[in-house]
Amino acid sequence: MSEVIVITSGKGGVGKTTTVANIGTGLAMLDQKVVLVDTDIGLRNLDVVMGLENRIVYNLVDVTGGNCRLKQALIKDKRLPNLFLLPSAQTKDKTAVTPEQMIKLCEELREEFDYILLDCPAGIEQGFKNAIAGADRALVVTTPEVSAIRDADRIIGLLEANDLRDIALIINRLRPDMIRRGDMMSVEDVVDILAVELLGTILDDEQIVIATNQGAPLSGDHSMAEEAYRNICRRILGEEIPFLPLEPKKGLLQRLFKKH
Amino acid sequence: MRTFPFKKRNSGNVAKDRLKLLLLSERMECSPQMMRMLKNDVVHTISKYVAVDEDHVILQITQVPPALSATIPILLQKERMEFLG
Incomplete structure (x- = not known):
């Protein structure tokens, strides 16, 4: 049975698109047939993070407007044959797509794919309403900052008001050193405040920036972030994966010679 | 800062x-000012019947299940005498 998952956050810049790219890639690596849909009309992003920006011919608005067939607009990933992208349009008209069209599109994609990941735009406007219309499940991405958590709480409220009750949380850009000093809210603090199920935690990792620069998510550098994304993917598939401590236990020598 | x-x-x-x-006030769609007004009204109403320790009234919203709860300390006879001096 296929599943439509919307990745949303309310606040911009917390890592929605990166999360979509990495979870999509991770699920495809676990032999799922996956399509990523960029629903941010006017500000397309997912294509560059995936490194597929030069292959776009048709986009989301072409599909919903009937200018092309769905298959013509789907772009195959560079590395994984079972991973596809439906890019967004760069048109200025944000009302070019309606929630009804999105529901229809999701239904069509269900026939072809195991997982349909929707990259939701920031904000709570039309784009947000479109993105959540056809979804079964929502992943809320936040960072341990007051502004992001406040917006995440608002988004959770709106999702529930729209009868989307399968909500899980991803906390991004955690800094174990700052948490240890007490200068950053911990995972427990954030989960306590938002009162939703935790799906995964991602450390603030420079490898993410490097991967995005190269347009190649989860490229096998064995970083902590990669491991975290892989665990999230396996939890999405229904496996019970324990939450690891943010910092691996270090030996005395490592502690003495740590880099920072 | 100390x-x-x-x-x-x-x-x-x-x-x-x-x-x-x-988030408490946002979830209730109730501003901190409205919370203060609500608290005053609650204290005012209760004071008609019993003496209330106004400074230590706690009004809060719990998340699961969503509920409004108030802790309203009551002044007993002896304390009231001390309080009034």
């Missing part, structure tokens, strides 16, 4: 406390 030898409060805890208060 300086040495007093320990400064961690900013993580400050953030958590600020958020808890803020």
